[in-house]
Amino acid sequence: MMYKNHLLVSNAVAIPIMGFTDSLTVSSVVALSLGALLPDIDEPESFIGRRTRGLSDLLKIVFGHRGITHSLVFIVFVGLLIIPTASKIGFVSFGIWFTVGVFLHIFEDSFSNGGVNWLLPISEKTYHLPIYSTGSLIEFMIGMVALVWLVIGFKHQYFELKHDEVINIATMKNLLVEVKNMLSKVLLE
Numbered sequence: 001m002m003y004k005n006h007l008l009v010s011n012a013v014a015i016p017i018m019g020f021t022d023s024l025t026v027s028s029v030v031a032l033s034l035g036a037l038l039p040d041i042d043e044p045e046s047f048i049g050r051r052t053r054g055l056s057d058l059l060k061i062v063f064g065h066r067g068i069t070h071s072l073v074f075i076v077f078v079g080l081l082i083i084p085t086a087s088k089i090g091f092v093s094f095g096i097w098f099t100v101g102v103f104l105h106i107f108e109d110s111f112s113n114g115g116v117n118w119l120l121p122i123s124e125k126t127y128h129l130p131i132y133s134t135g136s137l138i139e140f141m142i143g144m145v146a147l148v149w150l151v152i153g154f155k156h157q158y159f160e161l162k163h164d165e166v167i168n169i170a171t172m173k174n175l176l177v178e179v180k181n182m183l184s185k186v187l188l189e
């Protein structure tokens with residue numbers, strides 16, 4: 001699935017849940033969207049891969065596209081890394097929605113013809129319920145339905161954006177520095 005459709009579909013699924021759980025804020029939407037982009041960091045030609053050349057090349061060489069960054073283990077890894085880090089600076093929902101974004105990306109890829117190897121590295125079995133192929137008209141239409149649903153939902157106030165508690169650039173920067181420190185600790189140990 002292309003990144004725009006990952007963003008549309010993930011938001012279309014998660015925003016009503018955010019509304020329902022009283023966590024629909026700008027930072028939740030940003031977190032979800034970043035999470036929904038992350039798994040394709042294993043493809044240098046993807047939206048996020050083009051912005052992380054070097055790392056994305058390396059990930060593709062080592063794991064291949066739709067390898068380990070499209071697995072259950074990766075969701076757990078990301079969750080264990082970001083949820084405690086984000087909570088430490090009072091950003092609990094950021095970590096949670098980021099992790100949900102990663103999950104939704106992989107879930108959405110499961111409906112493509114290529115499918116996903118959910119159980120890597122334990123098993124290479126591909127799980128899928130093929131509905132669309134990447135870049136196809138059907139994928140485009142799925143994205144459009146998600147967009148229309150979001151527009152209708154906001155317009156009719158099925159869900160409403162809440163005022164954010166702590167979002168500002170300094171907090172975001174702290175969060176990224178924390179994640180970087182933890183990551184280097186994990187990788188160097």
Ligand SMILES: [Zn+2]
Nearest residue numbers: 001039040109
């Ligand atoms: Zn993907």
